[in-house]
Amino acid sequence: MVLNDDFLEEIGEYCRFGEERVYVLLGIARTKENEEYTSTSEPVIRKIVDEKEELERKIEEMDHAVERFETDFRLYISANARNTMDAFFRLREETDEWLKMKLNGNKGVNKKFKRIDSEFKSVLQKHGCRDDTNFIFDLDDCIEEDADKIENQLKQHTSIKLRQKTPNGFHIVTEAFNFNELETEIEYELKKDGMIFLSYIGE
Numbered sequence: 171m172v173l174n175d176d177f178l179e180e181i182g183e184y185c186r187f188g189e190e191r192v193y194v195l196l197g198i199a200r201t202k203e204n205e206e207y208t209s210t211s212e213p214v215i216r217k218i219v220d221e222k223e224e225l226e227r228k229i230e231e232m233d234h235a236v237e238r239f240e241t242d243f244r245l246y247i248s249a250n251a252r253n254t255m256d257a258f259f260r261l262r263e264e265t266d267e268w269l270k271m272k273l274n275g276n277k278g279v280n281k282k283f284k285r286i287d288s289e290f291k292s293v294l295q296k297h298g299c300r301d302d303t304n305f306i307f308d309l310d311d312c313i314e315e316d317a318d319k320i321e322n323q324l325k326q327h328t329s330i331k332l333r334q335k336t337p338n339g340f341h342i343v344t345e346a347f348n349f350n351e352l353e354t355e356i357e358y359e360l361k362k363d364g365m366i367f368l369s370y371i372g373e
Contacts, residue, residue: 181332184331191220249366250363310338341366
C-alpha cells in the first residue's frame with residue numbers, strides 16, 4: 171500500500187467528522203486493471219469511517235479484505251461526508267418497499283434483508299445523503315504542470331481542499347462554486363459528489 175503517515179494525516183485533516191457525519195471508504199477492482207470483470211461485475215467493498223482515529227485501522231482492514239481476490243483494487247474515500255440520519259430515513263423507505271414486495275410474493279427481495287448492513291452503506295453513498303458540497307476536478311492524462319495551472323485558475327474562484335495524484339492524473343477537490351465562471355483550456359471532468367482516489371491496495 172502507498173499510504174504513508176504524512177498522507178494519512180493529510181486525509182485525516184481533510185475529513186470533518188461529526189455526530190451524524192461519516193465517510194465511506196471504497197475498494198473496487200476496476201475493469202481498467204482487471205479485464206476479467208465488466209462494469210457490472212467489479213468487486214466492491216465498503217467501510218464506514220466515523221472518526222479520524224479509526225481511519226488508519228479501517229484502511230488496513232480494507233487492505234486485508236481484498237487479499238482474497240487475485241486482482242488489483244483501488245482505494246477511494248468519499249469527497250463529501252455522508253449524513254447517517256438522512257441515510258437511515260432513506261433506508262427505512264426502501265425497507266418498507268421491500269416488505270411490500272415480500273408480502274406480494276417476491277422472494278428475491280429476501281437477500282436484501284439478509285445484507286442490510288451492505289444496503290445501508292450503499293444508501294449512504296447516494297447523492298441525497300451527502301453532508302457537504304465539495305467538487306472533484308478529475309484530470310485524466312494530465313501532467314503536473316497542467317494540474318498546477320488549473321489549480322491556480324481554480325484559486326481565483328474557490329478554495330482548494332485537497333490535491334491527490336491518481337493512476338491517470340490528478341484529483342483536485344474544491345469547495346462548491348459557480349464552475350461556469352472557470353475559464354481553462356485544461357480538460358477535466360467535474361464530479362459534484364465523487365470519490366477521491368487514495369491508493370492501490372491488496373498488492
